Amino acid sequence: MGIFDKLKAKRYSKQKAAQFLVTTAIGRVEPFIEFYLPGICEDLGISIVDCNVGEIRSELTALQMWATLKALEGDDAELLAAIRDEFLSSFIKGLEGSQLGPVEVSEVFCQRCELYDRVWDDASGSNQAIWATNVLAVLLNNGKVEKKLLNLFAAHTIQIFTFETMQIVLDARKKIAGIVTLKGRKQ
Secondary structure: OOHHHHHHOOOEOHHHHHHHHHHHHHOOHHHHHHHHHHHHHHHHOOOHHHOOHHHHHHHHHHHHHHHHHHHOOOOOHHHHHHHHHHHHHHHHHHOOOOOOOHHHHHHHHHHHHHHHHHHOOHHHOOOOHHHHHHHHHHHHOOOOOOHHHOOHHHHHHHHHHHHHHHHHHHHHHHHHOOOEEEOOEEO
16 A cells, blocks of 8 residues: 555645645755756856855755745645745754844745746746746855856756656645545545
């Protein structure tokens, strides 16, 4: 019996569903840092030694939240709110020891999501080069878009990583669709 079969035997709240979806998305951060970040840095001529991996991890958490919410646009409002809360909690935990308090962290988190929404182009489909360049600027250049970030391979890696996250989240959402309760009713 698989995990989803076991889950179907029970009913879970939207909070539990949000925890599952957030864990699914955040689980992709460490492999990105290990496998993709060195190649991106090399493509951009940036020394991986000069990168603050802790900050990149936090920024990737924000990116994963944005990708999850973007993928689930139009889903149940209560579930989306639970996902935002769960991601924000994870984001704050990721910045422990930081100079920022929870309010400032929340503001930074919201700023990232607003930036990604602003530069995302729904009409361009899978060609999100401008969006990916902005993501690279946030991850590796203090938010400044500069010519050195205009690299097809680095932008493509960011796009693929994000599109894969969106697909994984959508697949996970489909699998739990029948086990999430909405105020006592099966959703």
